[in-house]
Amino acid sequence: xxxxNQLSKKYTDTVVLNLESLQIPKGQSFGLVGNNGAGKTTFFxxxxxxxxxxxxxxTNKEIQVNKSEDWKYxxxxxxxxxxxxxxxxxxxxxxxxxxxxxxxxxDLKIFMLQFAELFNDExxxxxxxxxxxxxxxxxxxxxxxxxxxxxxxxxLDEPFANLDPTTQIRLxxxxxxxxxxxxxxxxxxxxxxxHVTEVCNRILVLEKGNIVKDLETSEETLKELEDxxxx
Amino acid sequence: xxxxxxxxxxxxxxxxLQAIYYNEITMIKYFLDFEWKQxxxxxxxxxxxxxxxxxxxxxxxxxLSFLTxxxxxxxxxxxxxxxxxxxFKVNDFLFYWILADLFLRFFMQKLPVMSVKPFLTLPVRKSxxxxxxxxxxxxxxxxxxxxxxxxxxxxxxxIENENFLQVLVWMFLLLIITLIVNFLxxxxxxxxxxxxxxxxxxxVIVSGLFALNHYxxxxxxxxxxxxxxxxxxxxxxxxxxxLIWVILYGINFKLLKQKLYIDASLKVKSAEVQSTEMTWLNxxxxxxxxxxxxxxxxxxxxxxxxxxxxxxxxxxxxxxFYTNPMYLNMTPFMVFVAIFITGVFLISFGQFIPAWDSxxxxxxxxxxxxxKDYLKAKFTLMxxxxxxxxxxxxxxxxxxxxxxxxxxxAMMYNVGVNTYVLLFAGSFNRKKIDLSQRAAFNYQGTGxxxxxxxxPILVVPILFFYIPYKFINFEAGVATLIVLGLIGIVxxxxxxxxxxxxxxxxxxxxxxxxxxxx
Numbered sequence: 001x002x003x004x005n006q007l008s009k010k011y012t013d014t015v016v017l018n019l020e021s022l023q024i025p026k027g028q029s030f031g032l033v034g035n036n037g038a039g040k041t042t043f044f045x046x047x048x049x050x051x052x053x054x055x056x057x058x059t060n061k062e063i064q065v066n067k068s069e070d071w072k073y074x075x076x077x078x079x080x081x082x083x084x085x086x087x088x089x090x091x092x093x094x095x096x097x098x099x100x101x102x103x104x105x106x107d108l109k110i111f112m113l114q115f116a117e118l119f120n121d122e123x124x125x126x127x128x129x130x131x132x133x134x135x136x137x138x139x140x141x142x143x144x145x146x147x148x149x150x151x152x153x154x155x156l157d158e159p160f161a162n163l164d165p166t167t168q169i170r171l172x173x174x175x176x177x178x179x180x181x182x183x184x185x186x187x188x189x190x191x192x193x194x195h196v197t198e199v200c201n202r203i204l205v206l207e208k209g210n211i212v213k214d215l216e217t218s219e220e221t222l223k224e225l226e227d228x229x230x231x
Numbered sequence: 232x233x234x235x236x237x238x239x240x241x242x243x244x245x246x247x248l249q250a251i252y253y254n255e256i257t258m259i260k261y262f263l264d265f266e267w268k269q270x271x272x273x274x275x276x277x278x279x280x281x282x283x284x285x286x287x288x289x290x291x292x293x294x295l296s297f298l299t300x301x302x303x304x305x306x307x308x309x310x311x312x313x314x315x316x317x318x319f320k321v322n323d324f325l326f327y328w329i330l331a332d333l334f335l336r337f338f339m340q341k342l343p344v345m346s347v348k349p350f351l352t353l354p355v356r357k358s359x360x361x362x363x364x365x366x367x368x369x370x371x372x373x374x375x376x377x378x379x380x381x382x383x384x385x386x387x388x389x390i391e392n393e394n395f396l397q398v399l400v401w402m403f404l405l406l407i408i409t410l411i412v413n414f415l416x417x418x419x420x421x422x423x424x425x426x427x428x429x430x431x432x433x434x435v436i437v438s439g440l441f442a443l444n445h446y447x448x449x450x451x452x453x454x455x456x457x458x459x460x461x462x463x464x465x466x467x468x469x470x471x472x473x474l475i476w477v478i479l480y481g482i483n484f485k486l487l488k489q490k491l492y493i494d495a496s497l498k499v500k501s502a503e504v505q506s507t508e509m510t511w512l513n514x515x516x517x518x519x520x521x522x523x524x525x526x527x528x529x530x531x532x533x534x535x536x537x538x539x540x541x542x543x544x545x546x547x548x549x550x551x552f553y554t555n556p557m558y559l560n561m562t563p564f565m566v567f568v569a570i571f572i573t574g575v576f577l578i579s580f581g582q583f584i585p586a587w588d589s590x591x592x593x594x595x596x597x598x599x600x601x602x603k604d605y606l607k608a609k610f611t612l613m614x615x616x617x618x619x620x621x622x623x624x625x626x627x628x629x630x631x632x633x634x635x636x637x638x639x640x641a642m643m644y645n646v647g648v649n650t651y652v653l654l655f656a657g658s659f660n661r662k663k664i665d666l667s668q669r670a671a672f673n674y675q676g677t678g679x680x681x682x683x684x685x686x687p688i689l690v691v692p693i694l695f696f697y698i699p700y701k702f703i704n705f706e707a708g709v710a711t712l713i714v715l716g717l718i719g720i721v722x723x724x725x726x727x728x729x730x731x732x733x734x735x736x737x738x739x740x741x742x743x744x745x746x747x748x749x
Contacts, residue, residue, distance in 0.1 A: 048597040052739050072599035082746070083594035085524070087531040087666065099520035100598050129531070 001026040001153065001185045002047070006056035009042055009209075017042045017209040019056075024202075026152070027183040029175065031200030031217075033190060033225065038206035040189040041079065044155050047187070048077055060153060076101075077155035078142035086131030090123045090141050093130060094148070101149030108148075115144050118170050135162045143171065147178070154178075155187045160195045168195065175199050193229070197222045262363050290372065297376055301383030305391065318393050318401060321384070322459040326444065326452035329412060330437050332377070336416040337433040340373050361487045365480060368417065374409050381405045400466045404459065407472045414479035421486050517601070521608030528587055532666035535580070535587060542616075545575030546623060553630040562705065565634070566696045566712075569641035570649075570689060572624050576616040577645055581653030582684055584609050585734070589663035589745035596742060602731050610650055610727070617645040633705065640712035644692050647719025651726050656684040658733035661744035 004022035008015060017039040024030050032040045045051045047058055049065045057064050060071040077083070085093055098108045112124070123137055130138060139162050146154055160168050176199060178184045190196040196203060197217055205213035205228060213228065215221050308317035350360055385402040389395060419433060443449040462468045512519045512526075529535045552558045552568050571578075580587075585605075588595060595605065621642035628635040695715060700708030719726065734741075 048593075050593055050596060050739070050742050069599075072597065075597075077597050079593065079597075082591055083597075085591045085594070087527060088524075092527070096520055096524060097598070100600055 001028070001061055002187075003059045004056070005058070007046065007053055007058060008055045009039075009046060009051065010054040015209050017046070019043070019209075019211065022204075022211070024185060024187070026185055027179065028202055029179045029186040029188065029200045031188050031190065031196040031203040032206065033193065033196055033203060034206035035229070037208065039209040040206060041157055042209075043206075044077065044079060044157055044187070044189065047155060048075075048079075071153075074152040075155070076146045076148070076151040076153070077157075078139075078146040078159070079155070079157045081135075081138055081142070083142050083145075084130045084138055087129055089127065089129060090133075091125075093141060094145060097145045097148055103149050111148060112144075114174075118144070118167060118174070120167075136164060136167065139163060140167065147174075150182065151184065153185045153187070157189050158191065159188060160190055160192050172199050193222060193225045197225065259363065293376060294379055297379040298383065301380035302387070304380070304384050305387035309391075316393065317391075318388050318397060319456075319460055319463070322456040323452055325408070325459060326455040329408065329455075330441060332373075332409070332412045333416060333419075334433065334437050336373055336412065337420060340371060340413075340416060357488055357491050358484075360491065361484055364487060365414075365483055368413060369410060371413065374413055377405065377409045396466065397463045400463055400469060401459075404462060404469055404472060407469070407476055411472065411476050411479060414476070414483050417483050418479065418486065421483075421490075515608075515611060517604050518608045518611055521605055522611060525587075525608055525612050528666075529580075534664065534666050539576070541579050542576050542620065545572055546620070548572055548575070549624065549627055549630075549634075553627060553634060562700065562708075563693050563697045565637055566641065566693045566708075567689060569634070569637045570645065570692050572627075573617050573620045573638055573642040574645040574649055574688070576620065577613040577649060577653065578688060580616070581609070581613050581650065582656070583664055584654060584657035584660065585741070586657075586660050586662055586664040586745070587666070590666065592745045593742055596738060602734055603727060606654060606727060606731055606734065610654060613650045613653070614646050617642050617650075636709055640696075640709040640716075641692070643716030644695075644712040645716075647716030648692075649688050651719060651730065652687050653684065654727075654730045655733065658730065658737050661741065663745040663747070 002022075002024040004019045006021070007017065007019045009017040016037075032043065034040055042051070046053055047060070047065060049069075052066060057066060059065070060075060063071045065071050085096070088096065094108065094112065095105075098104075103111070116124075118140060123133070123141060130141060133141070139159070143156060143159055146156065159171060163171065172195060175186060175188070179186060179201075186200070188196065188200060201217050203213075203215045203217060203221060203225070204211060205215075205225070213224075215224065304321065305317050308315075308320050312320050381402055385398050388398045388401075419436070440451060444451040462472070512522045515522055529539055549568055549572050552565070558564060585592065621638055624638050625635065627638065692712060695711050696708040698708075699711045
């Protein structure tokens with residue numbers, strides 16, 4: 001699904017990301033871990049063509065992301081709060097995204113029903129602007145919006161941070177279910193090694209922009225990661 | 232072991248006092264230091280040198296104006312009112328001076344609330360923070376400005392052998408009055424700043440006082456004048472204005488101290504939402520979601536909403552000029568007025584495209600948004616604003632059919648030319664906008680682009696009009712504007728394609744710029 005070729009990103013003299021080659025097959029749930037400054041968000045930004053690569057390129061379903069915009073039809077993302085429109089209500093925001101993704105009102109309603117539990121009556125029908133929601137609730141809105149319109153690739157930067165424990169567990173279930181039933185490719189970064197090993201079937205460890213570990217998730221993965229980061 | 236260790240060991244009464252004193256001085260030193268750094272390290276300053284130069288030039292201009300006033304006033308008063316002493320005569324005008332001062336300050340001087348949040352949990356007394364903020368406000372440019380008029384006037388008075396003591400009292404009194412206005416303004420501002428109609432009370436107060444005076448219901452100017460004369464004759468009475476000043480300081484102190492809680496003023500207020508569907512926009516097709524978004528943007532955020540209110544002012548702008556026979560002979564200038572009336576929204580909204588969406592620009596760029604539709608929505612909004620404003624301005628036909636014709640031509644020019652110019656200029660826009668701030672005299676987000684774009688928007692159409700007008704006639708000038716507008720409308724697809732290309736090219740630069748803190 002996603003191919004990375006000789007990709008690097010430099011700011012003046014500092015190399016923040018350097019990926020020789022990386023393939024992410026369709027339907028994989030791909031986890032990205034690494035300490036601050038490892039290059040996780042940089043990679044996601046490059047994948048979404050929000051910044052320009054210094055060298056190399058990424059293709060998403062054979063479309064080179066910085067050449068054509070056609071990948072946008074099947075890719076969605078939630079990176080941070082700047083993906084939300086603060087002066088809209090949650091419903092309005094969902095309607096806006098649905099409009100962009102060509103989802104009609106009825107389908108949107110059906111889609112939203114699945115998340116009633118996740119929203120826990122704190123988001124829908126609250127007559128509150130997104131900018132006035134708590135950080136956790138904002139995140140929920142952003143993540144759900146990123147799941148709209150059956151995207152083939154979903155990019156989530158730190159989806160578990162700021163969420164309450166119940167929501168973390170629910171979100172994990174939702175992702176696992178989507179991976180199993182729809183062949184959606186997930187790219188997830190996280191600082192929580194437990195969550196990421198539970199959700200992802202492959203985990204990449206980055207350090208200062210370089211790949212240091214590329215693991216198929218197994219029983220030992222969590223232990224291995226903990227050992228790696230325990231320095 | 233350092234000196235501190237030694238001091239800690241032998242704390243005596245004296246040392247505690249010394250420590251408190253030391254603390255006092257260092258705190259203020261830190262405050263000043265932070266203030267300085269905040270100013271020079273903000274990315275805002277670093278990026279908008281051009282804007283700062285313009286503001287500095289404006290400041291120098293104001294200083295020179297006041298200086299001229301201070302130097303010229305005494306001789307003028309002496310010549311105009313030979314019977315009176317200028318030192319006493321000048322007080323007749325002080326009422327207007329105070330009103331003007333209050334009015335200007337309201338729009339231009341901000342309550343100097345520094346970002347106090349980080350200090351709240353540190354061992355700094357709240358009263359100290361408040362005193363510092365208020366004390367600093369007295370050093371504002373607006374308080375120095377009057378001195379440039381007061382001091383030369385006083386010097387003249389002394390040279391002209393006015394009573395030395397009286398002159399000194401007068402100068403001191405005016406300084407006190409300036410400071411009273413300073414604090415009065417903050418009280419008005421802090422009690423009204425919550426609302427979107429914040430500018431209304433000040434207008435009502437100032438124009439109310441002015442009207443009372445003007446229609447002789449309450450001759451305030453003479454009340455002021457008599458009061459000041461009395462103070463000059465009995466200098467002890469100066470204690471009264473000083474007392475007023477102290478009281479106002481006290482009120483400000485209380486108001487500000489109350490606000491030093493994160494759930495009071497530092498907290499973001501959440502508002503009840505009035506949800507609207509706006510389905511009537513659906514007939515615009517793929518552009519509709521963006522149009523809905525733009526309308527919500529305009530209505531739900533302080534800054535863009537003010538640009539809606541500007542429309543009201545813009546519509547009445549013509550009254551100033553069309554009622555004055557002096558301007559009616561200056562036909563080219565009428566073009567400027569016509570462009571402004573039909574384009575006031577277009578200009579105030581268009582100059583900040585795409586910065587209005589800067590807060591969530593990354594999201595828009597990673598959605599399957601077609602840039603063309605996004606820009607088309609902005610275009611549609613500007614286009615309709617010009618048409619609607621033209622319709623609303625039809626009553627101006629009262630001042631002549633020529634004016635209506637000119638408005639129509641200006642509307643066509645706005646739709647067919649200015650919209651594209653603004654969209655084009657927007658592709659060079661690199662400044663994000665903080666939607667929550669108010670708009671009047673708010674320069675945040677203003678960059679070189681905004682200053683440069685003003686010229687082609689307002690001045691170029693005058694030239695297009697003036698040349699055929701000068702060599703042929705009025706109708707030819709009008710026709711030129713209309714034809715230019717039509718050309719723009721005909722070439723719509725091509726122009727939009729080109730502009731879209733410009734935006735695509737600068738996409739990454741914009742994202743990077745909008746991502747930075749202001």
